[in-house]
Amino acid sequence: MGNPAVTTNRGGGSVSLSGISRRYGASQVVSDVNLEARSGEILALLGPSGCGKTTTLRMIAGLVQPTSGEISIDGKPVTTLPVHRRNLGMLFQNYALFPHMTVLENVAFGLSMRGTPKAEMAHRVKQALALTHLTGFEDRMPAALSGGQQQRVALARAIVYQPKVLLLDEPFGALDKKLREAMQIELRQLCNKLGLTTILVTHDQEEALVLADQIAVMRGGRIEQVASAREVYERPASHFVADFIGTSNFIPSAVLESRNGMTTLAGLSGNVFTSSMTTNLGAGEKAIVAVRPESIRLTPGEPSGGETNTISGNVLRTVFKGQSLSVWLDVPGLEFVCALPIEAIGATPPEPGTRWTANWSAERTLIVREQ
Amino acid sequence: MGNPAVTTNRGGGSVSLSGISRRYGASQVVSDVNLEARSGEILALLGPSGCGKTTTLRMIAGLVQPTSGEISIDGKPVTTLPVHRRNLGMLFQNYALFPHMTVLENVAFGLSMRGTPKAEMAHRVKQALALTHLTGFEDRMPAALSGGQQQRVALARAIVYQPKVLLLDEPFGALDKKLREAMQIELRQLCNKLGLTTILVTHDQEEALVLADQIAVMRGGRIEQVASAREVYERPASHFVADFIGTSNFIPSAVLESRNGMTTLAGLSGNVFTSSMTTNLGAGEKAIVAVRPESIRLTPGEPSGGETNTISGNVLRTVFKGQSLSVWLDVPGLEFVCALPIEAIGATPPEPGTRWTANWSAERTLIVREQ
Amino acid sequence: GFVRNGFAAGKEIHVGIWGGSQGEFVKKEIIPAFEKDFNCKVTAEEGFTLANVGKMRATKDNPKFSVMFIDDVAIPICKAEDLIDQLPKGDMPALANLYDKFAFGGWGSALAISVASMFHNTAVSPPASYADLWKPEYAGKLKLVSPKNTPSVFFLIVAASIKSGKPFAEAQYLIDDSFDKVAELKPNIMNLFDNGPQAANEVAQGQADIGLLELSKYIYPYTAKGAPVTMSFPKEGSFAGNNCQVLVKGGPNRDVAVAFMNRMLEPKVQKAFSEYALTAPPVSGIEFSADTLKYIAYPLSEMDKRGLFTPDWEFINAKRSAWTEKMNGIFAV
Amino acid sequence: MERTIPFETPRESEEVMAAGPVAGRFSRPAEMFWTAFSSTRHTGLFLVAPALLFLAIWFLWPVLSMIVSSFSSHSVDGVMVEGITFENYTRLFSSDLYFRILMRTVRIALLTSLCAMVFAYPLAIAIARGGPSLARLVTITILAPLLVNVVVRSYGWQTILNKAGAFAWILKQVGITSPPVLLYTEWAVLIACVHVYLPFMVMPLAAAIGRIDRTVEEAARVAGATRLKVFIRIVFPLSLPGLAVGASLVFSLSSAAYVTPQILGGNFSPLLGTLIEQQILTLNDWPFGAAISTLLIVMVLTVNLVFLNAVNRRFARWTESAR
Amino acid sequence: MTETVSPAIRIVVAIILLMVVAPLVVPLLMSISDTAFIVFPPQGFTLKWYAAVLANPEARGSFLFSLELAAIVTTVSLVLGIPCAAGLTRFKVPGQDIMLGIILSPLIVPLIVTGIALLQFFSMMNFRATLLQLVIGHTVVCLPYVIRSVSASFVLANRNLEDAAAVLGAPPHVVATRIVWPQVRPGILAGGVFCFIVSFDDYPISMWLADGNHFPIPLYLYTVIERSFDPSIAAIASLMIFFALLLVLVIERVFGINLARLAS
Ligand SMILES: Nc1ncnc2c1ncn2[C@@H]1O[C@H](COP(=O)(O)OP(=O)(O)OP(=O)(O)O)[C@@H](O)[C@H]1O
Ligand SMILES: Nc1ncnc2c1ncn2[C@@H]1O[C@H](COP(=O)(O)OP(=O)(O)OP(=O)(O)O)[C@@H](O)[C@H]1O
Ligand SMILES: NCCCCNCCCN
Numbered sequence A, B: 001m002g003n004p005a006v007t008t009n010r011g012g013g014s015v016s017l018s019g020i021s022r023r024y025g026a027s028q029v030v031s032d033v034n035l036e037a038r039s040g041e042i043l044a045l046l047g048p049s050g051c052g053k054t055t056t057l058r059m060i061a062g063l064v065q066p067t068s069g070e071i072s073i074d075g076k077p078v079t080t081l082p083v084h085r086r087n088l089g090m091l092f093q094n095y096a097l098f099p100h101m102t103v104l105e106n107v108a109f110g111l112s113m114r115g116t117p118k119a120e121m122a123h124r125v126k127q128a129l130a131l132t133h134l135t136g137f138e139d140r141m142p143a144a145l146s147g148g149q150q151q152r153v154a155l156a157r158a159i160v161y162q163p164k165v166l167l168l169d170e171p172f173g174a175l176d177k178k179l180r181e182a183m184q185i186e187l188r189q190l191c192n193k194l195g196l197t198t199i200l201v202t203h204d205q206e207e208a209l210v211l212a213d214q215i216a217v218m219r220g221g222r223i224e225q226v227a228s229a230r231e232v233y234e235r236p237a238s239h240f241v242a243d244f245i246g247t248s249n250f251i252p253s254a255v256l257e258s259r260n261g262m263t264t265l266a267g268l269s270g271n272v273f274t275s276s277m278t279t280n281l282g283a284g285e286k287a288i289v290a291v292r293p294e295s296i297r298l299t300p301g302e303p304s305g306g307e308t309n310t311i312s313g314n315v316l317r318t319v320f321k322g323q324s325l326s327v328w329l330d331v332p333g334l335e336f337v338c339a340l341p342i343e344a345i346g347a348t349p350p351e352p353g354t355r356w357t358a359n360w361s362a363e364r365t366l367i368v369r370e371q
Numbered sequence C: 001g002f003v004r005n006g007f008a009a010g011k012e013i014h015v016g017i018w019g020g021s022q023g024e025f026v027k028k029e030i031i032p033a034f035e036k037d038f039n040c041k042v043t044a045e046e047g048f049t050l051a052n053v054g055k056m057r058a059t060k061d062n063p064k065f066s067v068m069f070i071d072d073v074a075i076p077i078c079k080a081e082d083l084i085d086q087l088p089k090g091d092m093p094a095l096a097n098l099y100d101k102f103a104f105g106g107w108g109s110a111l112a113i114s115v116a117s118m119f120h121n122t123a124v125s126p127p128a129s130y131a132d133l134w135k136p137e138y139a140g141k142l143k144l145v146s147p148k149n150t151p152s153v154f155f156l157i158v159a160a161s162i163k164s165g166k167p168f169a170e171a172q173y174l175i176d177d178s179f180d181k182v183a184e185l186k187p188n189i190m191n192l193f194d195n196g197p198q199a200a201n202e203v204a205q206g207q208a209d210i211g212l213l214e215l216s217k218y219i220y221p222y223t224a225k226g227a228p229v230t231m232s233f234p235k236e237g238s239f240a241g242n243n244c245q246v247l248v249k250g251g252p253n254r255d256v257a258v259a260f261m262n263r264m265l266e267p268k269v270q271k272a273f274s275e276y277a278l279t280a281p282p283v284s285g286i287e288f289s290a291d292t293l294k295y296i297a298y299p300l301s302e303m304d305k306r307g308l309f310t311p312d313w314e315f316i317n318a319k320r321s322a323w324t325e326k327m328n329g330i331f332a333v
Numbered sequence D: 001m002e003r004t005i006p007f008e009t010p011r012e013s014e015e016v017m018a019a020g021p022v023a024g025r026f027s028r029p030a031e032m033f034w035t036a037f038s039s040t041r042h043t044g045l046f047l048v049a050p051a052l053l054f055l056a057i058w059f060l061w062p063v064l065s066m067i068v069s070s071f072s073s074h075s076v077d078g079v080m081v082e083g084i085t086f087e088n089y090t091r092l093f094s095s096d097l098y099f100r101i102l103m104r105t106v107r108i109a110l111l112t113s114l115c116a117m118v119f120a121y122p123l124a125i126a127i128a129r130g131g132p133s134l135a136r137l138v139t140i141t142i143l144a145p146l147l148v149n150v151v152v153r154s155y156g157w158q159t160i161l162n163k164a165g166a167f168a169w170i171l172k173q174v175g176i177t178s179p180p181v182l183l184y185t186e187w188a189v190l191i192a193c194v195h196v197y198l199p200f201m202v203m204p205l206a207a208a209i210g211r212i213d214r215t216v217e218e219a220a221r222v223a224g225a226t227r228l229k230v231f232i233r234i235v236f237p238l239s240l241p242g243l244a245v246g247a248s249l250v251f252s253l254s255s256a257a258y259v260t261p262q263i264l265g266g267n268f269s270p271l272l273g274t275l276i277e278q279q280i281l282t283l284n285d286w287p288f289g290a291a292i293s294t295l296l297i298v299m300v301l302t303v304n305l306v307f308l309n310a311v312n313r314r315f316a317r318w319t320e321s322a323r
Numbered sequence E: 001m002t003e004t005v006s007p008a009i010r011i012v013v014a015i016i017l018l019m020v021v022a023p024l025v026v027p028l029l030m031s032i033s034d035t036a037f038i039v040f041p042p043q044g045f046t047l048k049w050y051a052a053v054l055a056n057p058e059a060r061g062s063f064l065f066s067l068e069l070a071a072i073v074t075t076v077s078l079v080l081g082i083p084c085a086a087g088l089t090r091f092k093v094p095g096q097d098i099m100l101g102i103i104l105s106p107l108i109v110p111l112i113v114t115g116i117a118l119l120q121f122f123s124m125m126n127f128r129a130t131l132l133q134l135v136i137g138h139t140v141v142c143l144p145y146v147i148r149s150v151s152a153s154f155v156l157a158n159r160n161l162e163d164a165a166a167v168l169g170a171p172p173h174v175v176a177t178r179i180v181w182p183q184v185r186p187g188i189l190a191g192g193v194f195c196f197i198v199s200f201d202d203y204p205i206s207m208w209l210a211d212g213n214h215f216p217i218p219l220y221l222y223t224v225i226e227r228s229f230d231p232s233i234a235a236i237a238s239l240m241i242f243f244a245l246l247l248v249l250v251i252e253r254v255f256g257i258n259l260a261r262l263a264s
């Protein structure tokens, strides 16, 4: 009993949101969101907890109606298209597994909705379970699965019928790093192979960077920046994005001059910064210099003097983070944090109380607007 | 109407598990687990999805009865102590918020069970909500919260009454990195201040490293290693632990000799490795040399020859990960992965197809047993 | 004969009968024989008097029943509400033997007469007069029929008679002034019952000493089966409970209905019917064995000797509602 | 308030509901049918209509004409009289008899609901949370009384509650020598009502309790709640939808009870239902019986609506914003 | 999940069940009494009352008719009631409160009143089909049970799952059958069971509408009780209890519905 209108397909559909808003009672949860996920690409929605990511996904799926705005898939408006006709795959943040069906039945559900023949169904389900490392769990009920296993069932259920558009709400949140990375690779390959358009909600910046062709950073229901992973990382459009995309050091400054693709700024405490980022800020205007902890090199003692892009202070504390050592310097007005790669730590690692100087290159000096 | 046996306290209770096992039907889910969380310390349970972490926590809480073994809190066996008398705080993996209570009522629940006076209750709830960045959400119902907000309510509910022992099942899984880090710091401080004993299930190695005094790595229901964060990282007890704690490169080797705290090994393709790890393996015995991606420096071209701890190959692919660039080298028998700190990338970043040599120090050369 | 009764062939009538052993007999014996003789169909529906009246009333515009069995109490109501017709004397030869007092002015006929009186457990000796029941020794030992049932009216007449010292025939008009007497009996009442057979059963089991009042047709079947319960007839007299049949106005197949009613009164039928249900026939000239005569008051002379009293239903029906309200006021609050 | 709807997908705002016909083609008649009817604002009406129409024709109409007849009167000899009169209602309220019986009806119905609730919780928990055999045992056992004729059942109670019955015997064993007389009192009526109407409380409650997420209860236990507290703070409020159904069924049914009060109450404690039966079957006073019925209907409807509203409002609070 | 019903609750349940069963055991015991009238405690032992009841064609006929009637009524009530419950709980229907009031009112109106009102109505319409009258009459009083109990389970069903199914491509009717149905089934089952039992046990409606050819078992029982209060009525009562047990088994076997999981 297939539904001929809903078939599996090998090309993803582009998704576009224009002017989408959603209110719950008095609170505006999503405001005027414009987004475009091109066919076959992975778009990551990134943003702090409660910023409206899930709500946006649910609007694309048709589970929540936008209070205003228009959503189209493959150029066709879908606002009035019922959910089941949109041919989407979706992984829900809370999984929403069918508690009365086995793992196998859960995963097979979408296929049986599409009238997939028995044999093909069995084959595809098997594939999806293998992909999500769930072989052997076919006959379990969801209640007898661990959290991570449930999440993987939800993923298998969403991808098994190769929908036009895949909506993933924190698909790997409950998985350990190894498994997550393995699944990220599988997902990436799957998307490439089938050209699935994927919209991925994640709070894991690294995941977004690794998986996504485009990243949309949301904040309080609005889009702050949409750009390629690298661009978001290297040219954050705002203080917020820079902050969100990786703990950064923000130094309030003022522009001294900007020319030849180089900008010179003065920090409040007299330090001078040069940046290879161009800016349309004029001389004297306020700006914020942002430096990523991992862009920083640390040398013991005071700066030699006259150098730009240096700042020094006493070590407040250090934290070992496996790949790196985080060091906090006590700099007037801020705690300046540096992430030293383990390999870059010399014979005398920074100890609390000792004085160190941080320096970084002009390429790593970001200029963001004040908010 | 307080329960006099259950009072808030300022010192954590030690938790000890001896020979704990749990079976579900035919499958042994937890096997002979011995663990000791000392008063006031944070113990992280780390392990792949489905390895029995949640089950172990539930046994400590008394929600699941061990099929065998003994659990004590503060030296007293609790196997027969009813759940509500154990004075624990627990954050459930699926949050388990009370759907009919507001955020405020959810958080206040544990306090009201302890007969806390109104005024103090209000104060404490306020504090807990502030700590979890939920001020302003007091009157929301859980169903009207985002995933991350729900998780934070669950955390606030677990800590608000300052239990003897805190059991946290992936407490920050739904939070973005910034918020997660902020909450980690808050939790750390809270635990220190109150001396709470905390058992934390996490799949985030970095979280375990940052937060935990001890890390217990579980695998298939068994404990593989229990040690300090640093030791687990630097001296993984097994291939599995090394693998799980951070993607590593594993080179099958044989011991050549081991003396003066230095071990020399021969890789299968002739490379020689030296390690500052001592081992009780004798000459000729098989071992695995493990190298963490971030321990590696890359230089273009072939090795200069005669050096130990080098390996070279053509670049297979590179992935930009924000803080670092992952580079896969095509080495006979394995894909050798290196994580280059952005800052360490010279003028010519590794491009696929070019030849590079990886090298690392003897301090970063781990030796693990074959499995 | 086929020829004689050909008019009925293939026709169907609905007859509302009673439940109980009488209904059982009508259904099992009388109807099949009638159907055979007349080649017609008689559908019997069991009910009880007031429900049967209710059915007639509810279907007045479109009658479904042709013959209805009801108690004499309801005949005036049916007449007043224009629910029934007078019996066509000419078409019912069996009416000839009917005692006049059971003809109800032609608006129906009795089918069976039972006696309503006190019943008691055989282990106790019943008082010779109803007046004794008011004595404290009976505290909590009496079961009284509920106002829902017809014999409740008999009890009111008894109470009026005890209070006034007048015979039933006069006392029935004094009920309005006798409720203080009724109220005085309350301490002696264990409960008000509405299922006679069940009450008889409880008395038989000794849960109460005496029940008042009930029709013999509900009690004697137990006595006959050996249960330790029987009836007694205090000196003030007893009451007649008259089960009757009426012809529904405008009911279908009136000719068959009339034939059926006639059949009910034929001597052969009446004898068997009475023996089965232990009731007295309303027609003259039927012979009974001595055993049967123990349980019934027959013939008419015997009924008169026992002082079988039939109340003035027209008067009583008009008052019944007010009296019930008063009974409720005494017992139900 | 977000409404979620199972059978249709575009939902929530009325603008969307009104957005007009669905775009797209229909591939199958079945789908066309469902989709067509799921996208109009009349879907709810469409679903409700058959049952509503059925009840309107076969229940409302007849019963309303019955209520209308409560404004006619009947002459002293039982004959119906045409015309409008309020005499039945005047009569109803002029004597305190009917008011007292109304109050008793309310009291018994409330007590029955309350007792049924108290007994129902353990039973419902056993059904919802016990093993299959326990659940089956409880279900069958509590349904059994419904299949036993009311007279037979009452007879069973009489045998237990009478002076020499099992109840007195048990009390005697415990040392209570003068057991309270229960038979032919309101207590007996209450006991018998709870007995038969219990399943109407248990089943909806069991369904509601079965839906409660176990981890939510566990969370409360861990937070220091005793089993009793878990019940009071978690299970009870979350089972309210089931309780509302059960309570409204039991209250309505026991309000209209009329056989039990007669038999086990010994007719000493009739409820309104008994009076109605009396008027209609014994006294042929159909209009007055209709008036008492109207009073009963108004009373039960009021209590039900007030109660249901309270519960529903509370319940709506935690589902309205649910997704 | 491993913690089941606590011992304290088990004990309380056992006590309550004993209290529920006690008054039913009395007729059971009476039914084997070798006396021509009901006595308690029973005297002697006989199964003749059972034999008598089972051999009685009237009893059998009434029983079978009641069974048939209850089955039809249950079917009709479910067909009308399930969509209605869905509509009331999941859609905004104008005048929802009033509708709920209407739907509940058959529970409230005394059944004898409903019965006679219906009889009057049928007569007025010159509507003669007795079986149909009975079906209508019973459905009127059974429908509220179905709607009440089914709508409660609709309210409690997890709508997230419906969302998930819709996204997976399930059209509304499939969501209804594959996702909603398993969740509301306990409520439907409970409603159906009540419906069946209420119809099977109904006296006050049938009293007005039945006729000799369509004579449900409760009416028959009444005639038997009026005839004689002998152990055969206890035997009938006992048989009905056994029948209930059988019914449950049949439901479980034939329909594959685990009654024990009614509430899960
Ligand atoms: N009720 C149950 N019945 C049968 N098996 C179960 C049950 N609960 C859990 N399991 C199995 O026990 C194993 C351990 O489960 P547990 O929930 O402890 O895993 P976990 O370590 O918390 O995993 P995750 O990180 O994915 O949450 C899993 O393989 C799971 O499938
Ligand atoms: N049904 C609702 N009623 C009222 N407010 C709601 C409702 N659902 C969500 N919200 C609010 O809308 C905001 C956005 O919610 P959403 O679930 O989209 O966040 P999110 O970006 O997915 O967050 P997270 O990463 O924590 O899951 C939150 O502040 C949430 O509290
Ligand atoms: N013979 C008395 C009949 C009384 C009818 N009462 C109806 C009760 C039905 N359960």
Ligand SMILES: [Mg+2]
Residues within 6 Å of the ligand: A053, A054, A055, A093, A169, B146, B147, B148
């Ligand atoms: Mg979310």
Ligand SMILES: [Mg+2]
Residues within 6 Å of the ligand: A146, A147, A148, B053, B054, B055, B093, B169
């Ligand atoms: Mg887990």
